Each structure stands twice: as structure tokens, then as C-alpha cells.
Amino acid sequence: MAGAGYKSWVDGDVLSANDVNTYLMEQAVMVFADSTARDAALTAPSEGMFAFTKDDNAFKFYTGSAWQSVTALNFDGSIVATEQNTTSTSYTDLTTVGPSATVTTGTKALVFVKARLTNSTAGQNAYMGCAISGASTVAAADSQTLNNRPSDSNNPNIGMASMIIYTGLTAGSNTFTAKYRTSGGTATFVNREIFVLDLGS
Numbered sequence: 395m396a397g398a399g400y401k402s403w404v405d406g407d408v409l410s411a412n413d414v415n416t417y418l419m420e421q422a423v424m425v426f427a428d429s430t431a432r433d434a435a436l437t438a439p440s441e442g443m444f445a446f447t448k449d450d451n452a453f454k455f456y457t458g459s460a461w462q463s464v465t466a467l468n469f470d471g472s473i474v475a476t477e478q479n480t481t482s483t484s485y486t487d488l489t490t491v492g493p494s495a496t497v498t499t500g501t502k503a504l505v506f507v508k509a510r511l512t513n514s515t516a517g518q519n520a521y522m523g524c525a526i527s528g529a530s531t532v533a534a535a536d537s538q539t540l541n542n543r544p545s546d547s548n549n550p551n552i553g554m555a556s557m558i559i560y561t562g563l564t565a566g567s568n569t570f571t572a573k574y575r576t577s578g579g580t581a582t583f584v585n586r587e588i589f590v591l592d593l594g595s
Contacts, residue, residue: 404543423453429461442504442559442593455504455591470495471506471589479582485523485534485573493588494571496528500595501563505570507540508555508587515579519543522583523573524558529566534573543577565595 426432428449436445441458454461472493480486497503511520521541523534540556570590574583 432461442557444557455593457594469589469591470497471587474586475584477582477584479580480574480576481580482575483577485521485525485575487571488574488583488586492571493586494569495588495590496567496569497590497592498566499529499563499568499590499592500565501561502593502595503560503563503568503570504591504593505558505560506555506587506589506591507558507572508585509540510584511540511542511554511582513543513576513579513581517543518576518578518581520581520583521575521577522586523575524588525571525573526560526563526568527571528568529564530568532560532563534575559593 423444423446424432424436425446425448426435428447432445432447436443439445439456439461441456443456444453445456445461446453452463454463456462472495474488474490474493476490478488478490480488505524507522507524509522511522513520519541520543521536521539523536523539525534526532538558538560540554542554570588572586572588574581
């Protein structure tokens, strides 16, 4: 299950058991009564998986060998609420650049991106990706993105979130900046958020 990555679906797609056991499970945060219930259910958790335990109101991340509190991790994030759009078919900044987060990371980082997004043209995607600068140089790519393809041009902005794991980074101060593109038409974004967690090396 580890490292399945991100997948989106459109109307008419079939959601298979494999999709649920890989993509959906890795893109969701599970809630348990306590750590005992969590460990009984997740006998082989994947690195990068998150879970919330209600007895101590704790949000924890699986490092690959143990569950670790998010508060113990190097974490940063920011939000841009203004609605803005682009007609660029390659990744670009919007009028208000970002949001962005600068974190001292090891070779791995977990990035959460969230926005309300839509496209003026039915069947065209709106993409929100992430570029990394600083110690590392990584361009935004469709394989690591939040995206929405409306079934009609009157589709309202839809709130969505995605979780992206980056590996092979150069350890040091890395800045993660949201980037945007459209596959056609005008892509619109509002309430854009990015949060970054250092996953160590």
C-alpha cells in the first residue's frame, strides 16, 4: 500500500477495492477511540499515514517505524483566501503568489494542499501543484497535485484537499510554493492553503 500516490476520479469511473485500499486510505485521516484501537486496526501502517485518536485528541503521523505526534514535527503553512484565476496551461503563479511554507526538512516531506477550485469549461481540469526551492529544486507536476474537472461549466467551486509525499529532497531549508494551471478554459481558485511537515530522512 505504501507510496500509491494521488488519484482523482470523474463521473462514470468505477471505484475498485484496490483503489479504496491504496489511494483512498492514503489520502484520508482515520479516527480511532485510542491508540489501542488504532494499532489493532492498522497492523501494517504505511509511512506517511495519519490517524487521530479521540481519547487524547492527538493527530499522529506514522514515520515508518512508530506513530509520532504532529506537534513534534517541523511544520509550517499559510493561506491565501482571495479568489483568483489563470488561463495558463503550464504551472504559474496567480496574482497573489503562493501560499508557501518554508521548512527545514530531511530528504522527505509531506505537503497538504487545499482549495476551492473549478474550471469555466466543462471537461477541463484546474490543477493546484507545488514547486520546491531552496536546498531542493522541484517543479510542480500533474502527478503530485490537487485537481478538479467539472462535468459542466456552471459547476460551483468545489472544496478539495490532497496529501503529497515528496522524497529525494536535499536536506536543508526548503520553500514549498503552490503553483497553478488549467488544461483549458479558465481555472479559478479560492481559499488556497498549503501545509508542510518534515518527514526526516
